[in-house]
Amino acid sequence: MLALLTTYFIVAYILIPGILFRFPASLFVKLRLFQLTRTQEATFGVAVSLLPFALAWLAVWHAPIARSYPFKQTAGSVSAYKEDYRRVMILAFAADPASKLEADAAGHPSAYAVALNNNEHRQLRFLSWYYLLTMLEGGMFGLLARRYGDWSRYPAYNWFARKIMLPRISEWQLLLTDFTFPKRPKRVVYADVLCGAHLYRGRVEDYFLDLSGELSGILLNKVERFRREQYEEARAAAPGGAVRASGGSEVERVNPENFWAKIPGANFYIPSKKISNLNVRFPFNDASLQEFLDRYIADHLDLGVATRVIVEDSDVDIAPEAEAGNDMPHGPGLGETEED
């Protein structure tokens, strides 16, 4: 019976709160803790349940609603509570507990049966509030974590994030989402993914973790594949080679940007076992980039003329494969993805 009671307290007071905390928190962020050992699970459960446990305990004793609902029962004195628990413990260790629960000749329930019923209601009421507060704590944790990019400049929040939040958040959340950056201006996540001899680039739409919290795959959108062989051939054939002129004053003869071939289809899944290298960037989305450049040019470049900036997706004007290798009609592109 002692083992049964111990199991009940561990499961009800430590393990279930740990699970309940993770559920609402994971709606906002991916937590680092996945498949834990029993000790880790218990430690995590204790850590997340301390605050809701204390609040639930205060609530069931002092808050008018929590004192009565749910599982309403007549309020008693502290000594009555203690007596009920004492009777239940006697019952738990009695050689023949059934005999102690039998009603008397008049049909009145025994004092042990009444105590058992009272404690059942108390436990259920306390656990209801305890679980609710644990879930609220999980939701608050997730919400606070989501604001990391905006609030990490505040020392108190930064301390909380470093000590409490970040150790519990999956590193992939930081690497494959805009978690680290302020929510405005809006950013998107782009990745260059090297899979064997093939280099792909695209916008990260989603990512998947296995039970141990490791990356199992990545879903890209607007994917392009770098045609390395054609690029090498064009480099060899080009009179000016592929060496970028210093200072950007001369036009690069062969621009790697012309050798990205668009892959049709909305979603491109790459399993992690195929990935040998991942280069992640967090650029502004189109609208934010346009706004940023408009403001930067007006404030810093002093061009003497009013300008307007237009940002267009690469698949609008990307050079088709047949034309790849031609010189760019305009200056060199900004970024040359290193493909080796």
Next chain:
Amino acid sequence: MTADLKRLSDTLRRDTPEQSLVRELVSRRSELVASLRDGRTFEMRDMQGRIIRIAPAR
């Protein structure tokens, strides 16, 4: 994986793509000015392959 996620977070924020873009824009300022003066649109690409067009305002 990295144990210190705070350090990872700081590293990710260190050099953002728009900072590279700004550096490129500054280095090619004379080219940009020449294009605008002739009434032409200046074009460049960012690391995502997006085309950025800077045109004289009408």
